[in-house]
Amino acid sequence: xxxxxxxxxxxxxxxxxxxxxxxxxxxxxxxxxxxxxxxxxxxxxxxxxxxxxxxxxxxxxxxxxxxxxxxxxxxxxxxxxxxxxxxxxxxxxxxxxxxxxxxxxxxxxxxxxxxxxxxxxxxxxxxxxxxxxxxxxxxxxxxxxxxxxxxxxxxxxxxxxxxxxxxxxxxxxxxxxxxxxxxxxxxxxxxxxxxxxxxxxxxxxxxxxxxxxxxxxxxxxxxxxxxxxxxxxxxxxxxxxxxxxxxxxxxxxxxxxxxxxxxxxxxxxxxxxxxxxxxxxxxxxxxxxxxxxxxxxxxxxxxxxxxxxxxxxxxxxxxxxxxxxxxxxxxxxxxxxxxxxxxxxxxxxxxxxxx
Numbered sequence: 001x002x003x004x005x006x007x008x009x010x011x012x013x014x015x016x017x018x019x020x021x022x023x024x025x026x027x028x029x030x031x032x033x034x035x036x037x038x039x040x041x042x043x044x045x046x047x048x049x050x051x052x053x054x055x056x057x058x059x060x061x062x063x064x065x066x067x068x069x070x071x072x073x074x075x076x077x078x079x080x081x082x083x084x085x086x087x088x089x090x091x092x093x094x095x096x097x098x099x100x101x102x103x104x105x106x107x108x109x110x111x112x113x114x115x116x117x118x119x120x121x122x123x124x125x126x127x128x129x130x131x132x133x134x135x136x137x138x139x140x141x142x143x144x145x146x147x148x149x150x151x152x153x154x155x156x157x158x159x160x161x162x163x164x165x166x167x168x169x170x171x172x173x174x175x176x177x178x179x180x181x182x183x184x185x186x187x188x189x190x191x192x193x194x195x196x197x198x199x200x201x202x203x204x205x206x207x208x209x210x211x212x213x214x215x216x217x218x219x220x221x222x223x224x225x226x227x228x229x230x231x232x233x234x235x236x237x238x239x240x241x242x243x244x245x246x247x248x249x250x251x252x253x254x255x256x257x258x259x260x261x262x263x264x265x266x267x268x269x270x271x272x273x274x275x276x277x278x279x280x281x282x283x284x285x286x287x288x289x290x291x292x293x294x295x296x297x298x299x300x301x302x303x304x305x306x307x308x309x310x311x312x313x314x315x316x317x318x319x320x321x322x323x324x325x326x327x328x329x330x331x332x333x334x335x336x337x338x339x340x341x342x343x344x345x346x347x348x349x350x351x352x353x354x355x
Contacts, residue, residue, distance in 0.1 A: 001024075001026050001027070001069045001070065001226065002026070002027040002028075002029070002067055002068050002069050002070075003020065003026055003027070003028050003029070003068065003069065003070050003071075003072060003226065004028075004029045004031060004064050004065050004068045004070070004071045004072070004107075005017070005028060005029070005030050005031065005045070005071075005072045005074060006031040006032075006052065006071070006072070006073045006074055006075040006094075006098055007031070007032065007073070007074035007075030007076060007113075008028075008030030008031065008032060008042075008045060008047075008074065009030065009032040009034070009035075009036045009042065009328035009329065009330050009331070010074060010075075010076075010181075010328070010330045010331065011173055011175065011178045011181065011215055011330075011331070012074050012113060012173055012215050012218050012219065012222075013030070013032075013074050014041060014042070014177065014215070014326055014328065014331060015175060015215035015216050015218065015219040016072065016074070016218075016219040016222055016223075017030070017041035017042065017044050017045055018041045018216070018219065019216065019219035019220055019222070019223050020044070020219075020223060021041060021044040023223050023227075027046075028044060028045040028046070029045060029046050029047070029048060029064050029068070030042070030045040030046070030047045030048070031047075031048050031050050031052075031061065031064055031075070032047065032048075032049065032050075032075075032328075032329075032330075033049065033050070033051045033052075034049065034328075034329040034330075035047045035049050036326075036327055036328030036329065037327035037328070039327045042327060042328060048060055048061075048063075048064040050064065052075055052090055052093070052094030052097055052098065053086070053089040053090050053093055053094055055097075058097060058100075058101070061097060061098065061101045062101045062104055062105055064101075065101045065102060065104075065105040065107055066105050067105075068105070068107045069107075069108065069109065070107065070108070070109040070110070070111060070226050070229075071098065071101075071102050071107050071109070071110050071111070072111040072113070072222060072226070073095065073098045073110065073111065073112045073113060074113045075090065075094055075098075076090065076091055076113070077090040077091060078142070078185045079184070079185055079277060080277075081141070081271070081277055081278065081279040082274075082279075084141050087141055087142075087145065088141075088145055091142075091145035091146070091148075091149065092145050092148050092149060092152075095112070095149045095152055096152060098110075099152060099153075099156050102163070103156070103159075103160055103163070107163075108162075108163065108164060108229075109163070109164045109166070109226070109229050110156075110163060110164070110165050110166070111166045111167075111168065111222055111225055111226065112149070112153055112165065112166070112167050112168070113168050113170075113222075114146055114149065114150055114167045114168060114169045114233070115142075115146045115169060115170060116169055116170065116171045116172075116211055116235075116237075116289045116290070116292060117136065117137070117140065117142050117143040117146045117147075117285055117289060118134045118136055118143065118146040118147045118149070118150050118169065119132050119133065119134055119136070119169075119289065119290055120132065120133040120134065120135040120136065120137075121137055121288035121289075121290075122288060122289065122290035122291070125209055125291055126290075126291070127290070127291040127292055127293035128235075128290040128291070128292065128293060129235065129293045129295065129296065130169065130232070130233040130234065130235055130296055132290060134147055134150045134151075135147055136148075137281070137284055137285050137288045137289075139280070139281050139284045140281035140282065140284050140285040140288075141279065141281050142281065142282070142285065143281070143285050150167070153165055153167060164229050164230075164231045165231055166225045166229075166230060166231055166232065166233075166234070167232065167233040167234070168218065168221060168222060168225070168233075168234055168236060169233055169234065169235050169236065169292070170211075170213045170218050170235075170236040170237065171210065171211025171212050171213050171236065171237040171238070171241075171289075171292055172210055172211065172212045172213070172242075173212075173213055173214075173215050173218055174212060174213075174214060174215065174312045174313065174315065174316030174319075175214060175215040175216065175312075175315065175316065175319070176315050176316065176318060176319035176324050177319060177324050177325060177326040177331055178215070178316065178319060178324075178331065179193075179316070179318070179319025179320040179321070179322060179323055179324035179325065179334075180319075180320075180323045180324060180325040180331065180332065180333050180334035181325075181330060181331050181332075181334075182316070182319075182320050183320055183323060183334045184334050185277065185278070186276075186277065186278055187276070187277075188275065188276050188277070189336065190336060191336070192336050193320060193321055193322065193323040193334070194321070196251065196317065196320055196321045197252075197321060199251045199252070199253040200253055200254065201253055201254050201255075201256045202244070202247060202248040202251060202253040202254070202255050202256065203256045203258040203263065203266075204244045204247065204248070204255060204256070204257075204258060204263060205244060205257065205258060205259055205260040205263060205287065206243075206244050206245065206255060206257045207244070207260070207287070208243060208244040208247075208260075208286060208287060209241050209242070209243050209244075209291065210241055210242055210286055210289055210291075211237035211238070211241050211242075211289070211290075211291050211292045211309075212237065212238055212241065212242045212309045212312050212313060213236050213237050213238050213305055213307075213309075213312065214238070214305065214306070214307035214311075214312045214315075216306070216307070217236065217238070217303075217305045217306055217307055218236055220303065220306075221234060221236050221297055221301060221303045224301040224302065224303055225301060228300075228301065230300055230301065232296070232300075233296075234294075234296055234297040234300070234301065234303075235292040235293060235294045235296065235297060236292070236294060236297060236303075236305070237291070237292040237294055237305065237309075238305045238307055238308055238309035238311075238312055239305060239308065239309070240308055240309040240310065241291050241309055242309050242310070242312075242313050246309075246310055246313055247313065250310075250313055250314050250317050251317065260283065260287045263283055264280050264283040264284065267279075267280045267282075267283050268280035323335065
């Protein structure tokens with residue numbers, strides 16, 4: 001099977017390359033703005049360097065899709081959080097360019113990596129199925145863009161009824177080798193990874209409960225949907241969600257209950273002051289996302305998560321503690337010295353023209 005994967009050098013992309021290599025003899029084409037090093041698992045794919053935010057690379061993208069049995073669209077951005085135009089250019093504009101290339105080259109199957117973030121806010125902690133409204137959380141840039149991409153897929157299905165469209169909606173996706181990337185997205189450049197070994201108190205609303213899933217389990221679901229060519233949406237989450245108490249326990253900290261409104265105010269003020277790169281929409285999203293009912297993935301794909309939520313959390317935080325990395329620009333090692341060098345040359349990651 002010839003499979004084109006956008007964003008193949010990232011968190012889910014690296015896991016998908018590992019899973020595709022294990023599942024059979026596939027011709028995998030990775031699409032990324034920056035080519036990763038030719039080592040496992042990135043040496044299992046051929047690579048096309050294309051910028052999904054640019055119309056200048058439209059021909060490159062179309063050429064990559066020619067003759068493909070399926071396109072898996074994973075590419076997304078998380079920084080610069082002070083440049084929503086840049087995030088929208090990749091998340092929404094990039095998705096539009098991928099859809100255009102899929103239609104233009106008559107690819108029969110599109111697998112789109114959506115998110116729990118596309119869903120409207122929850123009413124309670126009852127898990128929701130794939131029919132839950134997909135209007136997003138209005139104050140979250142990430143959520144707005146994920147919901148906008150879902151609407152684009154709705155329009156595409158109406159215009160191209162012969163195209164099979166599968167939508168994967170995972171909870172928070174974690175794995176060990178994403179540690180350095182998560183540190184760059186979430187901590188100021190001057191803060192070392194070792195700070196996570198010294199968190200005595202975690203000020204957080206004790207009501208936080210979010211779905212989480214391992215990148216390898218997401219990759220397994222994608223491979224299953226590629227093999228079955230099953231249309232529609234699939235929620236993906238570990239059986240147990242992650243709570244504020246779980247996060248405190250893994251950090252070895254004492255949970256100090258602070259109402260979510262106060263947490264948001266602190267994050268908002270520090271973000272606006274350019275002291276840290278996480279925008280307050282992530283706080284809103286964390287307290288709004290519903291838990292996920294994964295029955296459809298189980299019954300239609302035979303899928304179930306092999307990692308418990310607490311295990312995924314512990315592995316991911318350990319990856320952050322050790323600044324774990326992989327051999328791609330997205331998952332590159334993070335160090336304070338390197339981060340400060342980029343800060344001095346290009347400014348904070350939350351404001352850079354390119355993350």
